[in-house]
Amino acid sequence: MGGSGFLGGELVRRSVMDGRVVAATYLSRPGAAAGADWLPLDVRDRTAVAALIGEFGPDIVVNAAFRQSDWVTTAMGAAHVAVATSENGGRLVHVSSDAVFSGKAVTYTENCVPDPITPYGAAKAAAETAVQAIDPTAVIARTSLIVGDGGSPHEDLVRSLATGGRNGVLFTDDVRCPVHVRDLSAALLELANSDRAGIHHVAGADAVSRYELGCLIARRDGFDPARLPFGRRADTDLPGPVDVRLDCGLTQRHLRTRLRGAREFVK
Known part of the structure; x- marks a missing residue:
């Protein structure tokens, strides 16, 4: 679900390369x-979700669908996907976010209780x-x-700011x-094809500020990092957590995939 987004597109590409029969929704x-078979779907429509999953009969469903400003898509849509996947005997991997945390604790393990401070974070926590x-067996x-390597919204932002x-x-x-x-x-x-269940943290190994990340991206792409404007969130009235670091140590021990840090993969 959510195959047309940045993450969804990569999931589709990798799954097709692995020889899977793939249906991607948009x-x-x-x-x-x-x-892939590209199928239109609004996850807010419970009947449509049930019909599509029932007809395609997927072994694995990865739900990457969300809209930051839409509670129904992010929260209720996840529930619709979970119900339909469970009823059809599929394996569900639901993609959540560090937005479920306030940042008060700074570092969060998988057993930390969500304490969101934004509507989007609350929707993700509800999902x-x-x-x-x-589905207690879901990941x-x-x-x-x-x-x-250049196609994410944050990378687009950095290039726009640099120019x-x-x-x-x-x-x-x-x-x-x-x-x-x-x-x-x-x-x-990898998690989808394992017997793992419950909460897993899947993030990079480095904790970096958005400004440091921007400097790394600018250098990689041939821009002068000195051109990037910077400031502090604490000096604004923008809502949202400041410092949120996902501790992925437990999950990483169960993965063959190495979760690299930004200082390594942005070169």
Whole structure:
């Protein structure tokens, strides 16, 4: 679910390369990845979700569908996918987010209780609760800022800021554990094919600020990092957690996929 997004597209590409029969859903337009059946779906429509999953009969469903400003898509949509997948005997991997945490504790393990402070974080936390209640065998994979080799929204933002094409700043106190989209997709599919269940943290090994990450991306892409505007989230009235670090040590011990840090994969 959510195959046309940045993560969804990589999941489709990797699954097709692995020789799987892949159906990928989209809300407004199909993705660019070849080799998949692209199917329109609004996860807010419980009947449509049940019909599609019932007709296709997937062995594995990875739910990467979300909309930050839409509770029904993010929270209720996850419940609809979980119900339909469970009823059809499929294996569910639900993609969650570090947004379920406030940042008060800074570092979070898999057994930490969500304490979201934004509507999006609350929707993601509600989705986790629903998925666990509906299907205790499902994997819930919390991740962080997703980066690639040039195609992610954060990378687009950095390039726009570096060239003066967009106003804004990169926060020096807004810390996350960025993950490469290839590492994340490989880990999600590995978890899907395992006997693991419950909460897993799947993020990068490095805790970096959005500004430091921006500097890494700028250097890689041939831009002067000195051109990047910076500031502190604490000096603004923007809602949201500041420093949230997912401890992935427990999950990493069960994965063959190595979750690299941004200082390694952004070169």
